[in-house]
Amino acid sequence: MTEGGPELASEQRRHWQETYSVHPGMYGDEPSAAARYAAEAFRAAGAARVLELGAGHGRDALHFAREGFAVHATDFSRTALDQLSATARAQGLGDRIATTVHDVREPLPLADGSADAVFAHMVLCMALSTQEIxxxxxxxxxxxxxxxxxxxxxxxxxxxxYGAGTAHGDDIYEHGGFAVHFFPRHLVDALAAGWRLADVHAFEEGGLPRRLWRITQTVPD
Structure with missing residues (x-):
């Protein structure tokens, strides 16, 4: 566990809920570059049903829906999902997007083998311990x-x-109120054990810029 443990998790949940309340649509309307890539990868794999973890107010979930996928969007912020649902209805996409309030520390609210694809943009690097990841x-x-x-x-x-702000252990650092679990490459490789690791792509996002990896892996047939 991290030094913050359940208290850090609860604090981060409150922080995100307040952030979405104060800044509705905070990430804008345009989908992330990662979601644009994922939509193409999912289509190439013949996917129809997409689960998005940590969907927030829905810029990427809405993109998947516009691309023709049936989307199940989850987030631990009811405020964010309410914003997503309202936008989906306004854009005529309400029948393509289902939402569920869910904390990724808990079992996913889907049956075995029921999803064709899963997308998670900067969710695994939130304030989660390595074991939770x-x-x-x-x-x-x-x-x-x-x-x-x-x-x-x-x-x-x-x-x-990385290494800045408040250290919580387990490569988690809090900066500006947001706690991030920064990934070493060996963790990516460990998480791909038993999968087919197709790609680890380095990219940058935002004004800092944030430095990220985009990982694509598949379940063996």
Whole structure:
């Protein structure tokens, strides 16, 4: 466990809820570059049903829906998901997006093998311990069908904020109120054990910029 443990998790949940309340649509309307890539990867794999973890107010979930996928969007912020649902209805996409309030520390709310693809943009690198991350990836594997695709992004130890701010142990540092678990490469490789690791792509996002990896792995057929 991290030094912050459940208290850090609860504090981060409050922080994100307040952030979405004060800054609705804080990430804008345009999908992330990672989501654009994921939509193409999912289509190439013949996916129809996409689970998004940590969907927030929905810029990427809405993109997946516009691309023709049936989307199940989860987040631990009810405020964010309410914003997502309202936007989906306004854009005529309400029938393509389902939402569930969910904390990724808990088992995923899907049956075994019921998803074709899973997307998680900067969710695995939140204030999760390494063991919680491993458990989450195991859950992703459980809900994916054979041949299913998992695309996720994480900030890594080459990021400018790695080692800055308040240290919580387990490569977690809090800066500006947000706690981040920065990934070393060996953790990416460990999480891909038993999968097919297709790609680890380095990219930058935002004004700092944030330095991330975009990982694509698939469940063997």
């Amino acid at each position: 491993r458990s989450l990836v195991n859950e992703v594997r459980r809900v994916l069908r054979p041949g299913g695709v998992f695309v996720y992004t994480v900030r890594h130890t080459g990021d400018v904020h």
